[in-house]
Amino acid sequence: MEEVSYRPAWIEVDLDAINYNINQLKRHLPTNTEIFAVVKANGYGHGDVEIAKAALEAGASMLAVALLEEAIHLRKSGILAPILVLGWVDPVYAPVAVKHDITLTFFQKSWLEKVKQSSFIGKLSLHLKLDTGMGRLGVTTKTELETLLALCNDPRLQLKGAFTHFSTADEKDLTYYDRQQLNWADFQQTLQAYKSDLTLHMGNSAASMRFPKEMNHAVRFGISMYGLYPSSIIKKEKPIDLLPAMSLHTKLIHVKQVPAGRSISYGATYTTDKPEWIGTIPLGYADGIDRRLTGMDVLIKGRKLPIVGKICMDQCMIKLDQSYAIGTQVTLIGKQFDEEITMDEIAERLETINYEIACMLSDRIPRIYLK
Ligand SMILES: Cc1ncc(COP(=O)(O)O)c(C=O)c1O
Numbered sequence: 001m002e003e004v005s006y007r008p009a010w011i012e013v014d015l016d017a018i019n020y021n022i023n024q025l026k027r028h029l030p031t032n033t034e035i036f037a038v039v040k041a042n043g044y045g046h047g048d049v050e051i052a053k054a055a056l057e058a059g060a061s062m063l064a065v066a067l068l069e070e071a072i073h074l075r076k077s078g079i080l081a082p083i084l085v086l087g088w089v090d091p092v093y094a095p096v097a098v099k100h101d102i103t104l105t106f107f108q109k110s111w112l113e114k115v116k117q118s119s120f121i122g123k124l125s126l127h128l129k130l131d132t133g134m135g136r137l138g139v140t141t142k143t144e145l146e147t148l149l150a151l152c153n154d155p156r157l158q159l160k161g162a163f164t165h166f167s168t169a170d171e172k173d174l175t176y177y178d179r180q181q182l183n184w185a186d187f188q189q190t191l192q193a194y195k196s197d198l199t200l201h202m203g204n205s206a207a208s209m210r211f212p213k214e215m216n217h218a219v220r221f222g223i224s225m226y227g228l229y230p231s232s233i234i235k236k237e238k239p240i241d242l243l244p245a246m247s248l249h250t251k252l253i254h255v256k257q258v259p260a261g262r263s264i265s266y267g268a269t270y271t272t273d274k275p276e277w278i279g280t281i282p283l284g285y286a287d288g289i290d291r292r293l294t295g296m297d298v299l300i301k302g303r304k305l306p307i308v309g310k311i312c313m314d315q316c317m318i319k320l321d322q323s324y325a326i327g328t329q330v331t332l333i334g335k336q337f338d339e340e341i342t343m344d345e346i347a348e349r350l351e352t353i354n355y356e357i358a359c360m361l362s363d364r365i366p367r368i369y370l371k
Pocket residue numbers: 038086165203204205206220221222223224230
């Protein structure tokens with residue numbers, strides 16, 4: 001992509017909101033609980049480097065990503081803070097992690113054995129993943145845990161932390177969350193007997209906001225650092241106040257009055273029943289505006305006006321309530337005057353979660369950082 005943008009479409013990312021959200025959580029957590037900023041998937045679509053810098057400035061002590069390439073991207077952008085890769089990395093790349101001073105996650109005996117056979121100069125920093133009920137990655141039994149801990153006795157390996165991940169911390173029924181906590185407590189004893197200074201962490205946004213006192217040494221703060229609540233239940237509970245960091249804007253690039261009986265866009269699925277003003281905006285499904293968002297409102301001069309007709313790859317049409325000048329700002333996510341369109345509304349319409357909305361907006365839309 002060109003660095004310069006010639007198209008009037010942009011995402012605004014408010015870095016002060018990142019700072020605000022981290023500080024809200026900081027005040028809510030016990031003073032010695034650290035915050036790891038989760039900036040995987042390009043900072044949930046917000047921009048990994050800029051978010052990482054803002055989070056570190058606000059007091060985050062570590063960054064967490066999903067992939068080794070995401071970690072290296074941060075390093076190559078001049079970020080020196082500790083970085084943890086949460087996902088599985090092929091053990092052949094352990095030397096790459098050592099070279100860039102990146103902490104890897106492990107949970108398999110064969111993985112550790114391969115790493116121990118590989119040649120690298122320096123020490124590999126590691127966090128051990130425990131599966132207390134998520135069923136995705138991690139050690140599931142105490143025997144496995146003890147085997148791995150024994151294998152960690154190697155001067156080239158530095159076991160610094162251990163963690164687990166909750167699958168239902170954002171739900172109303174917390175029975176399963178409690179079961180995961182019990183499983184964790186079991187593992188915790190073995191871990192601390194092995195090494196008393198391990199950094200233990202378990203909380204995502206949901207758990208860290210709802211159960212701040214149960215989070216051990218650190219929390220991994222993802223979605224709510226970006227100002228979004230992990231579920232409607234937590235949004236209602238509102239354990240802390242959050243400010244959404246991302247908004248999406250464009251401008252009207254064409255405005256016309258069409259007579260009654262004219263159809264709009266592919267498939268002619270929308271037909272005017274009287275003369276109507278129709279506006280065109282330069283955003284489409286290639287930008288992440290899902291085709292199922294036809295009918296959703298956008299904001300123009302503080303008024304909610306619907307997308308009509310099928311969403312095209314690069315454009316879509318808006319049913320206007322009057323003529324507007326070409327160049328009038330259109331907001332698809334965010335506020336205009338007293339009105340707001342939230343990512344939660346869009347997620348609900350698409351029967352998904354706000355996480356996916358933030359991630360689906362493509363790199364074709366430039367991100368502009370406000371501070
Ligand atoms: C292992 C792990 N930790 C932490 C997070 C952050 O979760 P959240 O965005 O709900 O705060 C994620 C997100 O997917 C994750 O996979």
